[in-house]
Structure formats: structure tokens, C-alpha cells
Amino acid sequence: xxxxxxxxxxxxxxxxxxxxxxxxxxxxxxxxxxxxxxxxxxxxxxxxxxxxxxxxxxxxxxxxxxxxxxxxxxxxxxxxxxxxxxxxxxxxxxx
Amino acid sequence: xxxxxxxxxxxxxxxxxxxxxxxxxxxxxxxxxxxxxxxxxxxxxxxxxxxxxxxxxxxxxxxxxxxxxxxxxxxxxxxxxxxxxxxxxxxxxxxxxxxxxxxxxxxxxxxxxxxxxxxxxxxxxxxxxxxxxxxxxxxxxxxxxxxxxxxxxxxxxxxxxxxxxxxxxxxxxxxxxxxxxxxxxxxxxxxxxxxxxxxxxxxxxxxxxxxxxxxxxxxxxxxxxxxxxxxxxxxxxxxxxxxxxxxxxxxxxxxxxxxxxxxxxxxxxxxxxxxxxxxxxxxxxxxxxxxxxxxxxxxxxxxxxxxxxxxxxxxxxxxxxxxxxxxxxxxxxxxxxxxxxxxxxxxxxxxxxxxxxxxxxxxxxxxxxxxxxxxxxxxxxxxxxxxxxxxxxxxxxxxxxxxxxxxxxxxxxxxxxxxxxxxxxxxxxxxxxxxxxxxxxxxxxxxxxxxxxxxxxxxxxxxxxxxxxxxxxxxxx
Numbered sequence: 001x002x003x004x005x006x007x008x009x010x011x012x013x014x015x016x017x018x019x020x021x022x023x024x025x026x027x028x029x030x031x032x033x034x035x036x037x038x039x040x041x042x043x044x045x046x047x048x049x050x051x052x053x054x055x056x057x058x059x060x061x062x063x064x065x066x067x068x069x070x071x072x073x074x075x076x077x078x079x080x081x082x083x084x085x086x087x088x089x090x091x092x093x094x095x
Numbered sequence: 096x097x098x099x100x101x102x103x104x105x106x107x108x109x110x111x112x113x114x115x116x117x118x119x120x121x122x123x124x125x126x127x128x129x130x131x132x133x134x135x136x137x138x139x140x141x142x143x144x145x146x147x148x149x150x151x152x153x154x155x156x157x158x159x160x161x162x163x164x165x166x167x168x169x170x171x172x173x174x175x176x177x178x179x180x181x182x183x184x185x186x187x188x189x190x191x192x193x194x195x196x197x198x199x200x201x202x203x204x205x206x207x208x209x210x211x212x213x214x215x216x217x218x219x220x221x222x223x224x225x226x227x228x229x230x231x232x233x234x235x236x237x238x239x240x241x242x243x244x245x246x247x248x249x250x251x252x253x254x255x256x257x258x259x260x261x262x263x264x265x266x267x268x269x270x271x272x273x274x275x276x277x278x279x280x281x282x283x284x285x286x287x288x289x290x291x292x293x294x295x296x297x298x299x300x301x302x303x304x305x306x307x308x309x310x311x312x313x314x315x316x317x318x319x320x321x322x323x324x325x326x327x328x329x330x331x332x333x334x335x336x337x338x339x340x341x342x343x344x345x346x347x348x349x350x351x352x353x354x355x356x357x358x359x360x361x362x363x364x365x366x367x368x369x370x371x372x373x374x375x376x377x378x379x380x381x382x383x384x385x386x387x388x389x390x391x392x393x394x395x396x397x398x399x400x401x402x403x404x405x406x407x408x409x410x411x412x413x414x415x416x417x418x419x420x421x422x423x424x425x426x427x428x429x430x431x432x433x434x435x436x437x438x439x440x441x442x443x444x445x446x447x448x449x450x451x452x453x454x455x456x457x458x459x460x461x462x463x464x465x466x467x468x469x470x471x472x473x474x475x476x477x478x479x480x481x482x483x484x485x486x487x488x489x490x491x492x493x494x495x496x497x498x499x500x501x502x503x504x505x506x507x508x509x510x511x512x513x514x515x516x517x518x519x520x521x522x523x524x525x526x527x528x529x530x531x532x533x534x535x536x537x538x539x540x541x542x543x544x545x546x547x548x549x550x551x552x553x554x555x556x557x558x559x560x561x562x563x564x565x566x567x568x569x570x571x572x
Contacts, residue, residue: 014364016178053171053193053369059377062149065113068120071134076240086129087237090180093227 003031097334099296101326102303103262104216104254107269108247109279110223110287111154117222117246118145118188118373125285129239137244139184144372147172151246152195152376154278155220156386158248159196161272161393162215168378170195172220172370180238181224189249190219191367195376201272203264213265214253223247248279254293254303259322263315266290271394274419282458283314290318295339296329304329305339309353311346321346325353397422405435414443418457421446424464431468434475441471445485449492466491469498473508477558483507506554516565519552524569534570542570 008024008031019027073086082089116123119136135143159166173191199215223245228237250269256262270288273279281288290312295304309325312318325344332339344353392400394416401412415425421442429438450460467488474484479502487507490496502508510516523545524531534541546566550557 014366053169053375054371056374059169059375061147061374062152063115063120063146065115065148065150066120067115067122070121070132071138073128073130073133076130076133076138084237087228087239088130088180090236090238092229092234093180093236 001035003028003035097330098298099326099330099333100299101257101322102254102295102297102306103256103322104293105250105252105256105262105265106291106293107250107252107266108223108289108291109250109273109281111151111246111248111278112280112287113148113150113154113246115148116244117148117151117220118244121244123245124241125282125287127241129237130241132241133243137183138240145188145244147373147376148246151220152378153386154246154276155195155218155248156378156383157276157278157390158250158273159199159218160383160387160390161276162196162199162201162218162250164196164199164215164218166378166383167193167195167197169193169375170378171375172373173367174370175221175365175367177365179224180236181227181243183225183240183243187222187224188370188373189221189367192369193375194219201265201268203261203268205264206260211255211261213255213261216251216253218248218250221247221249259319262292262322263319266315266318268394271417271419275391275393275397277391277419280458286313289313292318292322292325294322294325294329296326296333304333305341307339307341308343309346310343310356313348317346317348320348320351321353324351328353394419394422401435401439405429405439407436407439411439411443414447415439418460420457420460424460424462427464428468428471431465432471432475434471437471437475438468441467441488445488446492449489463491463495466495466498470502473498473502478509479507480509506556508556509558510553510556513561513565515553516549516557516562517569519549519557520562520566520569522552523548531570542566545570 005024005028008019008028012019012024077083077086077088080088111117111123113123115121116132116137119134121132121134121137124132136145156166170190170193172188175187175189175191176185177187178185194217196218197216199218201213201215202210203213205211223242225238225240225243228239229235230237252265256265270281273281273288279287283289292309292312293306294309295306297304307325307329309321312321324346329339343356345356346353397416398409398412401407401415402409407415414421416422424446425438425442428441429435432438446462449455450457470479470484470487470491473479474481479487483502483505486505487496487498487502490501491498527545527548530541530544534545546563549562549566550559553562
């Protein structure tokens, strides 16, 4: 895959980032080398290996449906950049 | 519609009524004070890891079996990425590649008496998002994460609907199924069941048109109105030579129209990938068969049984099974009274009338079946008359009285005691010699008078048939 300016702009928007021109040029190089590393992995012969869903073996790690105490609200909100007495506060989101 | 046909598919989100959330042990409860049912997992604090609630999987399989789906033997979760403040992790744990249920179907009844089969494309499990409260006064938004990680099933239909009536029939039956399975309380006003409608129009025989997705449909009525509006809007655009764009539109039920939602233009690129924090699920036949064996009787099965075993009419069976609370009440009254037909008459008559008059919804109905069964038995055994029965029922509805005390206090119990009747007649004849003479000389009116006097002596509790027979006999001798 070719990393061009249009793709970087698109990723910037999807990621809710705001990048300088300088950062975009640097990221283009970084992403290209990441993709090159992935291409290298693709050279491996995987014939005969079964596709895996997860890096760990094992299935069915469940929890029973039993209520445990929640976190105290003051602790939940403690590190919020902006808050009121009972909620996180964020800039107006328009629907 | 000017030679167009409407094609619709539905995405229904149902909040599951588990005790805890899908990936943490916080209480899954509607209406708590903001941010009091939250923990590091459902607020996505760094390092917190999800652990899957087994009950959610069981509920999903229950619904899948009820909707004739294939159950995926090796199912797993995927990550759906987007930024929005109601989603603290900036991703939703959902299912894309191996949803728990696929290829199901549901049969719906059509208005013309026929039936139609609606395909169920898939059912998948996912976590709900938090709730945003917008404050117009200061341009701020408050975030409450109590709903974050509440378990959801998303039921995705095939694009098999061609009218609003079909959509409503499907939703009605789906709601009924969720309620009977006991997996969702289906309170639309609390958002525990939400429907999005995908709608496009086309000329018959043509390829599918460009679709719009409609959101914010909060009642069956709103859904029907939004469908009419959107179909008309799309046809108008096409008729004027315009082109439609694929978009998401928000329905405003007060204004009776929809508006395009602009906020998520690129949001369809969710960059799904397998969820690394959760292990896959492996479901064996034994487990599935165990769940199949424990499935409760569904509404349409109940209807058939009521008609066959109890001799109810299709109409009565339909009213009783429209909501699980009502059919549960009916079965309990019928069981305790041993009188299924009279119990059905009570539920479809007096109870429905009471609910209509007071505006009580089926989900909020709570009546003491034992008290009602007691009254059903009394009226069937002829121990109280129909008027007394209705009055006593009303007293149970409004004041929750003890029926045994109530009918006694009111003197409603019919006296079948022949001695008491004979004594009353004897007294009335002694007190009203003129009326007796009138009757004997052929004045029929006098009989009514004497009869009334006897009933009065018995305080209205005489069995009119028995009193009449006894009085005729005494006067004729």
C-alpha cells in the first residue's frame, strides 16, 4: 500500500488528530517502514498452519452474572479534565 | 406510490436484562444517579480489562434459537473504532466477523390474513455506549457512563420489508419474543429496545436504490410516520430528477420530519479488528441443546394451546398473549380457580377495561391473581351474582381489598339456605296480607312487590331463581 498525502489526511481525520506538515512528512516515512515490516512477515511460508483467532490458546473465559460494588463516583471523576458534581463535562457534541 | 416500491431492513438493539454489565460486574440498572454504576472497565481507565458475562451469551443463544438461527460454534468479539464522548475507550466491543447467530427467520402475519417470512441476517452481541446530556444553556455536554457496557443484542434483518405495517408486525412479534424469553424488558420509553430503519425505493424489478438509515425512532407510531415520510421524500427527489445520497437521518417526531446527521461523515470507516482482550467462545452441541430444552413457551405457542386446551377464541387468546405479564396473570388465575374460560373472560373484559381507563401499561400491571381467582370461583359457583362480582373486582383493582371480607361485608353471598328463604317468605306474607289477597285475586303486580320484600329481607343475597320458586309455591298453596 502506498502512503500518500491523501491517506495521511484521511487518517488524521479518523483519529481526531491535528498534525503539522512536518509531522505528516515524518509519519509518511514511519508508516511506510511499518508496512514494509509487515510485507517482510508476509514472506513467511504459513502453508499448513491453521489461522488463529487470538494469540493465546484457550476459549470461554467467562464471568458469572453477579453484581459487585461499583467504583465510588468521586474516584471515577477524580482525574477528569473537566467535571461537575456528578458527570464528566465535554465540549458540546453536535448530532 | 407512483409506481415505486419501498425496500426496508431493520436493525433492532435490545438491552439485555442481566444483573450485571457485559464486561464488568457493575449493576445493569436503568435510572441510577449519574456515574454511580461505573468502574474502571466501563469507563475505560488505562489497563482495565473486560471479562465476558456468561449470561449474555446464553441470552443471545436463546434468542437465536427462538428465531431459527444457526448458532456460530466458534464466535468472537471485534473492535469497532470511532471517537465520540459516549464511548470512553474510543472503540466499541462488538461482533463483525463471527457473530453469535446467523441465517434466522421470523414469520409475520399480514393484514390480508396471509403470512410473510422475514429473514434474520444475524444477531450479534455488543456493549452499549454511555449517555450524553446536552446543556443548551452553556454549550456543554455531560457524560453519564451508567449505560456504558450494558449488554446489547443487535438483531439485523434482511431487507425484506415493503410496508410500515410489516415493520410494525415484525417489531411487535420480536418484542413479544424478547419478553417471553425473559431476556429484555422492552421498555421503549427507557430505550431498552431501539430500532433503526434502512429504507430505499425503486421501480419494481430494478436494482436496490440508495438507502437512508433512520435513527431516533422511539415508538411504533414514530416508526410508521418516519417510514411514510422517508419513502415520500425519496420518491419526490427521484421524480424531480435528483439523486439520492447514502446518509443517516435523524427523525424529529414533534416536527414530523427527518434531518440528515452531519457529524459522522467518515464514521463508516470503523477499522474493525479482532478484539485482543477477550478469548474466543466455543459453543458445543450439549450446551446449545441445554438452552433449547430450557426455552420457555413463546406467545404463538401459548395462543395455540389456549385455543386447543381451554377452548378460548382466537381473539381472546390474542389479547391475553400480547404481553407476557398478561398471559402470566391469566394462567395463574386459571390455575387457582380451575376456570380457564371465566378467567379469560375476566382478563379480556374487566381487566382490559380497567387498564384502558387508568392508562396502566401491561409491563406495569400487578394484580393479585389469588384474589381474582377467589372471585372467579364465587361467581362460577353461583355464590355471588354478576353485579356483585364486578363491584368486588373493582374493589380489588382500586383498593386491593381482601375479597373474602369484602363480599361478606357487602352481603354479596347468595343465600341458598332454604330455611332462611322460607322464614323470610313467611314473615313477608304475615306483614303484607293485602298484597297476598291481591295476588290471589289475579293481580300479577303484587307478586313482584312480594318478591322484592323477600329479597330485601335477605339483604339482596337471595338467589332470585330459588326465591321466586319458593314464593310461587307458598302463594299457590
